[in-house]
Amino acid sequence: MNIRFSMIIVLAMMIVFVSIPAEAQAEEIKLVIDSQNVESKLLIVDGRSLVSAQILKEKFGEKLVWKKGRKELQVNSGYWRASFQVGSRIAEVNSSILPLESRIRLINDDVMIPLRFLTKMYGGELEWDGSTKTIYYYSNRVSDISTKSSVNSSQVVINTDYQVKYELNLYHRPQRLVLDLYNVSLAEVKSKVEVNNNIIRQIRVSQFKLNPAVVRVVVDINQMSNYQIKRNSLGLVLKINQDTQVVTSSIISRKPKLKKPKLKLRTKKIVIDPGHGGFDPGAIGPSGVQEKTVNYQIAKSVNKLLKQAGFRTKMTRRSDKFYSLAKRANQANRWSADLFVSIHSNSNSKPWINGTATYAHWYASKSNWALAWYVQSELVERIKLESNGLKAANFAVLRETNMPAILVETAFLSNPREERLLNSDDFQQKAAAGIVAGIKKYFAKED
Structure with missing residues (x-):
């Protein structure tokens, strides 16, 4: 059995x-x-x-x-x-x-x-x-790249099979916009498109990487004041504007003439957001400097300088405490702030990576990109670090806020030299002064 x-x-x-x-x-x-x-x-x-x-x-x-x-x-x-x-x-x-x-x-x-x-x-x-x-x-492929131009603006239309994740950066010397499209490949698209109008000189296209597949679109600029990127049913539309009142062949060396503000600065409300805090230290430098501490010190100086200039301000945290990203955005929304400025320090696994960048959301308005533009240019002018340009991202504090919002990556904490700078009072004061100068220029222009 x-x-x-x-x-x-x-x-x-x-x-x-x-x-x-x-x-x-x-x-x-x-x-x-x-x-x-x-x-x-x-x-x-x-x-x-x-x-x-x-x-x-x-x-x-x-x-x-x-x-x-x-x-x-x-x-x-x-x-x-x-x-x-x-x-x-x-x-x-x-x-x-x-x-x-x-x-x-x-x-x-x-x-x-x-x-x-x-x-x-x-x-x-x-x-x-x-x-x-x-x-x-x-499969997702770039099937066509075309341009449309008017007197004061040009559009670069990028057709893809499906929606794509992308990153957009602004670089200088020479001035160019670099758009990376992720998880996508090239169909039979020309590697170079000659435009030669007053805004765009040419467009260069390449299969920048494989595994994962990345297509890079480089727009060489003759002159522009600002730009924005939006999705449409066919892919992406990059709009580049020319403002005759702003000379932009080099935002670092040439300064635009600005109108005097019509409104008192005291009417403007600005939220300053020191990134990370509490149990969330953020990035940690080679010698142990914590990002949350650096962010807070710079944010305090920004807050002080803005108050001295007559702005109304609030900080999302005033001590070493953790606050969720949603709560930070909600603070600004409930207060009906005019601007939201998040302050961070960058990090990379490669210690030689360096420089400064300013982020706005993928769908940021023209006004929002103008804010990023002025802050980035004034910040780089004062701290004398490499400009990594303007970048587009889907960060929660940029996505969930109802007003123009930027996130500033002042320098790389993972870079030993920049870690020492970030930990110094002199650099922190210069960074704060640059951010505030950019905000002032933004309001002078917008008003």
Whole structure:
């Protein structure tokens, strides 16, 4: 009786734990790329999806060369070259090594590559629908870049298949806007677009990185006063404005003529937000300087200088306490502040990275970008550090506030030299003076 029972248990375990052949699994799985069913062979091996490399040619138009003697497949794209060695778990892409999730296989004279390789080269997303046993791949590509111009503004229109995450920076000497589009690749787009109007000189486009895929769009500027970026149904629209009252070929060396304010400064209410606090120290420098302390010292000086200039001010924290980002934004909203200025110190895993940057939200208004512009230029002029330009981000304190809001990264606490500066009273006073000078110029211009 016990023997029969044991045999039943063993048989049951064999039924449960026997592995299903990869080919049997593949028969039940479909692949859909950009809403089109794909006939290319698809296998599941050790839980990893492999697809025929022919898909690179059939779907994306790449050139394939099979080196039979070496059992190597070479792929030639307009923006990258790759080689796949049968049996290897790496690919060589543009002379660099790219680790793969599974080995390259040769099945019935068909080279099978990891399906996820597509996302590394072309961006986009993979999705699994268990109900229909279908893998969906949505590639995301920049399909077109065009410009529209009027007397005082120019627009750069960037068409993508789907919405993209991006980062926009302003650089000087020469002046240019650099837009990085993440998890996206280039279709057949010109690498250079000559514009040559009074605002834009040219636009340069490149597949800046692979794995992950990043497209970089560089707009070389002749002259501008401010800019803003917005999403539309086709992708992104970067609008660059020219103000004849502002000379902007170098915001550091050339100062705009400003109108005197019509309103008393005392009517303006400004919230100063020292980043981090309490149990949240923020970044910590090589010698142990904590960001929360530096932020607070600079913010106190900003608060004092603004009060002396006649502004009404509030600080989101007046001691070493932690406050949530939502609470900080709500303080400003409830008070109906005119401006929100968050003060931070930057950090990077690479200790040589340095410089100063000012952030505004992705959807910030023209007025908001003007605030960032003036604060960044005045701050850099006083502290004499590298300008990393204006940047767009989705930080909560920028997103949730109802008034123009900026986040200032004064310097890199992770950089030993800048850590020493950030910890000095002299630098803190100069940084505060630069921020306040930028705020004053903003109101002088806006009023």
